[in-house]
Amino acid sequence: MPNELYTIRRAAVALALGAVLAACGGEKGSSEVGGEGKDLPGDTTGAAPAAEGQPQSAAPAPKGPTGPVANLPPNEMGRIMVLEYHRTGSPETEFVRTLANFRKDLQALYERGYRPVTMRQVLERNIDIPAGTTPVVFTFDDATRGQFYFRPDGSIDPNTMVGSWASFKERNPAWSGGGVWCILPAAAHPSNFFGETPDKATPREQREANIRKKMEWFVANGHEICNHTLFHARLDKAKDNQQAMDWIGIGEDSIKAYLPADYDIVTFALPLGMWPKSKPTAWAGTYRNGKRYENKVVLEVSGGPNVPPWDRRWDPHSVDRFIVAPGALEAQLARWDKDPTNRYISDGDPRTVSYPRSQAANLDRGKLGGLTPRELPDAAPGAAPKS
Numbered sequence: 136m137p138n139e140l141y142t143i144r145r146a147a148v149a150l151a152l153g154a155v156l157a158a159c160g161g162e163k164g165s166s167e168v169g170g171e172g173k174d175l176p177g178d179t180t181g182a183a184p185a186a187e188g189q190p191q192s193a194a195p196a197p198k199g200p201t202g203p204v205a206n207l208p209p210n211e212m213g214r215i216m217v218l219e220y221h222r223t224g225s226p227e228t229e230f231v232r233t234l235a236n237f238r239k240d241l242q243a244l245y246e247r248g249y250r251p252v253t254m255r256q257v258l259e260r261n262i263d264i265p266a267g268t269t270p271v272v273f274t275f276d277d278a279t280r281g282q283f284y285f286r287p288d289g290s291i292d293p294n295t296m297v298g299s300w301a302s303f304k305e306r307n308p309a310w311s312g313g314g315v316w317c318i319l320p321a322a323a324h325p326s327n328f329f330g331e332t333p334d335k336a337t338p339r340e341q342r343e344a345n346i347r348k349k350m351e352w353f354v355a356n357g358h359e360i361c362n363h364t365l366f367h368a369r370l371d372k373a374k375d376n377q378q379a380m381d382w383i384g385i386g387e388d389s390i391k392a393y394l395p396a397d398y399d400i401v402t403f404a405l406p407l408g409m410w411p412k413s414k415p416t417a418w419a420g421t422y423r424n425g426k427r428y429e430n431k432v433v434l435e436v437s438g439g440p441n442v443p444p445w446d447r448r449w450d451p452h453s454v455d456r457f458i459v460a461p462g463a464l465e466a467q468l469a470r471w472d473k474d475p476t477n478r479y480i481s482d483g484d485p486r487t488v489s490y491p492r493s494q495a496a497n498l499d500r501g502k503l504g505g506l507t508p509r510e511l512p513d514a515a516p517g518a519a520p521k522s
């Protein structure tokens with residue numbers, strides 16, 4: 136019994152079946168850039184419009200299948216894991232995950248009520264997930280072939296991380312968000328846009344069409360594109376500030392060449408977690424005759440789960456990441472199964488920030504970005520939720 140601190144319920148199976156029709160492959164068209172989860176309070180996707188003066192507890196009706204949720208009270212002052220993946224393969228290390236374990240990670244997270252959100256959504260305070268679920272950010276570094284590849288027939292290689300993600304989502308439509316893909320546009324094969332062959336082996340036009348198709352898939356499926364410098368440069372070894380800014384700025388430019396014209400890259404991952412000598416260079420800078428880049432989110436290379444964006448300690452210019460090393464994620468999930476005190480639990484309403492009174496001291500009202508705080512009484516001590 137002590138380990139049964141939460142239980143799972145499954146919901147909206149009928150809705151889920153309807154959404155299965157949205158198959159993987161991303162050929163279904165034109166989601167707009169950054170449009171994920173941009174529902175406004177006035178949006179009426181099945182929800183009755185909120186009347187003036189209605190209690191704030193009237194959350195909008197769920198927009199789609201809910202999937203398994205944790206039976207825990209809201210705690211939007213809880214922490215959010217920003218997971219960090221690199222290559223697929225075997226044996227596992229800090230930077231290698233087997234595809235089988237990556238698939239297990241998706242399943243384990245989903246069953247426990249975790250849902251993917253992008254870094255952009257966290258930054259924009261747009262964590263729009265069902266009540267009782269926990270946001271989790273997936274980041275993928277280095278753009279290797281094992282992450283994403285199209286087979287000669289044009290379908291996604293199922294033995295890649297993207298292939299696994301797409302088929303998981305097809306089976307579990309409530310797995311609704313996307314991941315964050317940190318790309319090295321000028322790295323040597325196989326880290327050049329997920330294993331595209333070098334220029335000499337493939338006609339340039341074909342290679343560029345493949346890259347564009349990958350970027351289109353990410354954008355259409357609610358994923359986020361992140362810059363990881365031009366070729367994984369050690370920013371601490373740049374000969375001067377300008378060289379560091381070039382590696383970042385030209386990197387961003389080279390990725391944007393394959394993205395819709397208005398796509399704004401907001402997230403940057405430090406190669407090997409090394410900062411440039413002048414730290415602010417990682418946050419913003421100029422390159423090539425005054426062109427400008429701005430990285431609103433800078434990802435570190437290690438750390439534990441992050442505080443949410445309205446916590447007084449939140450610093451988007453230095454976001455810790457949780458390396459998915461062998462056993463590490465399993466251990467963290469077990470810790471939160473046992474004691475969910477610091478686990479973020481959504482109240483289901485993207486317009487409000489609900490938290491137990493005991494966590495009020497960390498709230499910075501100046502960081503709410505227009506959201507409404509809702510302080511809740513603390514759960515009675517020892518009162519484990521019952522199913």
Ligand SMILES: [Zn+2]
Pocket residue numbers: 276277363367406407
């Ligand atoms: Zn890297």
